[in-house]
Amino acid sequence: DTEVTQTPKHLVMGMTNKKSLKCEQHMGHRAMYWYKQKAKKPPELMFVYSYEKLSINESVPSRFSPECPNSSLLNLHLHALQPEDSALYLCASSQTGTSGTDTQYFGPGTRLTVL
Amino acid sequence: GEDVEQSLFLSVREGDSSVINCTYTDSSSTYLYWYKQEPGAGLQLLTYIFSNMDMKQDQRLTVLLNKKDKHLSLRIADTQTGDSAIYFCAVDSSASKIIFGSGTRLSIRP
Numbered sequence: 753d754t755e756v757t758q759t760p761k762h763l764v765m766g767m768t769n770k771k772s773l774k775c776e777q778h779m780g781h782r783a784m785y786w787y788k789q790k791a792k793k794p795p796e797l798m799f800v801y802s803y804e805k806l807s808i809n810e811s812v813p814s815r816f817s818p819e820c821p822n823s824s825l826l827n828l829h830l831h832a833l834q835p836e837d838s839a840l841y842l843c844a845s846s847q848t849g850t851s852g853t854d855t856q857y858f859g860p861g862t863r864l865t866v867l
Numbered sequence: 868g869e870d871v872e873q874s875l876f877l878s879v880r881e882g883d884s885s886v887i888n889c890t891y892t893d894s895s896s897t898y899l900y901w902y903k904q905e906p907g908a909g910l911q912l913l914t915y916i917f918s919n920m921d922m923k924q925d926q927r928l929t930v931l932l933n934k935k936d937k938h939l940s941l942r943i944a945d946t947q948t949g950d951s952a953i954y955f956c957a958v959d960s961s962a963s964k965i966i967f968g969s970g971t972r973l974s975i976r977p
Binding site: 756758792793794795797800808842844854855856857858859860861863 | 898900902907908909910911912915955959964965967968969970
C-alpha cells in the first residue's frame, strides 16, 4: 500500500477563516512533507517533518502552521490567508526524511481557493 | 543551487513512442525520479533510477541516464490517450529535498 490520503479534496475559505488540511499515511513512513503547487508550476516544498519533528521550514509565512500529531498524520492549519495562497496543497511521505534519496509518495492534494 | 530543466510541451501521435528529456546540474544526485500528474490530481511516482545505472525498463517505460552529460530521459512506448499528463523530472538534493523540473505537458494526437 503506497497510499497517502488528503482531506478535504477542495476547500474554499475567506481571508478571515481558520481551516485545516489533513494528510494520513499508513506505510510506516517517518517523514511527511507539505508542498504548495500553483497552476502549471512544479511543487514547492513548504515543510518537512522527520520522526514527528519539524526538520525543514522553507521560510513559509506564519499564516501556515504545520502540525504532526503522530507519525501517520500531518496537518496544515490555515489562518488569515491571502488570495495568492490559492493553490493545490500536496502532502507526501517517505521512509525517514533524513536523506535526499528517500523516495517520496504523494497524496492527491487539496485544491484551496481563498476568496 | 541545483537546477533541473525540461521542455514544456511534447505532442505525439497515439501509438508512437514519447521521449521526455531532462537535464540537471548537480552531479552528486543519487536518485533521479519521474513523476506523472494528471489534471487536478497529485503526483504519481512512475519510476526512478539510481545514479550508478544507465538504463531501467519497466513495462512501457524506459529511463535512460547519461551521467556524464547530466541528462535523463523517459521513453513511453506505444503512447496511449491515458498517458496525457504533465511529467516531472526530479533529482535528490540535500537531505530531505528533491528538486523538480518545470514539467513537460504530454499531449496525444489521434
